[in-house]
Amino acid sequence: MATTTTTEEEEQEEYLQQLRSKATELFIREEWNDSIQTYSQFITLCTHHLSLPHSDPQKLRKSLCIALCNRAEAKSRLRDFNSALQDCDHALQVDATHFKTLVCKGKILLSLNRYSMALHCFKIALLDPQASGNSEFLVGYFEKCKKFEFLSRTGNLDLSDWVLNGFPGKAPELAEYIGAIEIRKSEISGRGVFATKNIDAGSLILVTKAIAIERSILVGKDLSEDTQLVMWKNFIDKVVDFVRKCHKTRDLIGKLSIGENEDELDVPDVELFRPESIGEMHSSDDIDVDMVKLLAILDVNSLTEDAVSANVLRKNNDCYGVGLWLLPSFINHSCCPNARRLHVGDYLIVHASRDLKAGEEITLAYLDPLIPLNKRKEMSMTWGIHCKCKRCKFEGEILFSKQEMKEIEIGIERGMDVGGLVYKLEEQMKRWKVRGKEKGYLRASFWSLYSEAYGSERCMKRWGRRIPALDAVVDSITDVVGGDHRVLKILMEELKKKGGGSGGGNLEMEKVFKLAREVYGKVVKKQAMRTLLELCIAD
Structure with a gap:
């Protein structure tokens, strides 16, 4: 009877070994789904054997940790991070200092953007004697976690090197x-x-x-x-x-x-x-x-x-x-x-x-803020929104009550002289006593007129002294719609005509950089911002 029992135990031990070997082979071949399935069979049997009186708990626990860790790795390759994390936690319940599992858990937590928890795993793993053979690899992950944890707390983001190097890789x-x-x-x-x-x-x-x-x-x-x-x-x-x-x-x-x-x-x-x-x-x-x-x-x-x-x-x-x-x-x-x-x-x-x-x-802005009210209303229908902002309300009242505004819109449709239309709009705003943000609302809505006028030498020779300076219009528009790359582009082009920052008068480079930060954000230093400005002009 004892011989029969021994034989059964040997057969079960052999079957466990076969399952583990098969799972490992599938894992090495990166056949993730099949390896997960086979590891699952092994883990179930291994857990069962741990409850048997004649088992070798130390050996089985070691095998169980490795199997859980490898299954977690396979799941993470399939981006099933939460289930992978559960396997890691299960393995660490068996052995709280299991080196490979700590590293695996750290990488999964990093993929889930849980930087502090990942950092903790890599810290513990670095204390393990096995870390000496993987020190460069582990220190790399540790430093990456430190950097990301700092950024997630402070928002101190800097993409300067990546931009200056031409967006490599x-x-x-x-x-x-x-x-x-x-x-x-x-x-x-x-x-x-x-x-x-x-x-x-x-x-x-x-x-x-x-x-x-x-x-x-x-x-x-x-x-x-x-x-x-x-x-x-x-x-x-x-x-x-x-x-x-x-x-x-x-x-x-x-x-x-x-x-x-x-x-x-x-x-x-x-x-x-x-x-x-x-x-x-x-x-x-x-x-x-x-x-x-x-x-x-x-x-x-x-x-x-x-x-x-x-x-x-x-x-x-x-x-x-x-x-x-x-x-x-x-x-x-x-x-x-x-x-x-x-x-x-x-x-x-x-x-x-x-x-x-x-x-x-x-x-x-879900839709273009630099177009007239009627076009914004048309576009808003596709979004299923009904904008009730102060700008839309003000423009609605102006367009409804002022015949001159309709004449300007008709002039745009007929391709009339843009400088003349800008002059007419500015004169009408004076008569209607439109000031402050309300002036910015209308200038933003008719930005296409202003940009075309400022971009035409012929137009500026004729109307330049009778229409507002570009920088004044830029200030009023950005005051109501914030930074916009099209406004930045024409500001840069005008600055280049003036010979750059030293000869640009009011259009100094610092003003351009201020607007550029509103468009791109404070994610790069000045030299990298110059690169983005060049791209803005080329666009």
């Missing part, structure tokens, strides 16, 4: 950052994002990575309908895959608007969107996807990289991208926006394009 990884903001009920629509402190123009508001993003190379100026449909399907598939693997993502996406009953929606705490916020744990099998609701959410909240309020930093700007970024989805539209977004790889950076006061709502 892939876009740099960035640390997620949430500045002095909160989500509150908005007078504009539903919920909005508000500053909790004063924020200077150019300062970071938030940095966040896309839940999913899909890009396509632009062959011409526009994408074909078929290409757009393929992109949209691929984008949806990526979001669904992410949601099924991550309970936190599913819960946060569920808080976004579907474009209906905005005033009835709950206001989530902004802290939920920090990477360190874990939320309630679910297994991957528990995560169902309501496709009807998800499609409605993506339709309302997806952002494109080519938006008028956005700049994209990359070597060849020949791509069209659509993505979902969670926290920016709460930022409402205004025709007097005070923020812009910058795209760096899969990251979206939101910065103030005007000085913000504590309590002020942060807004982006």
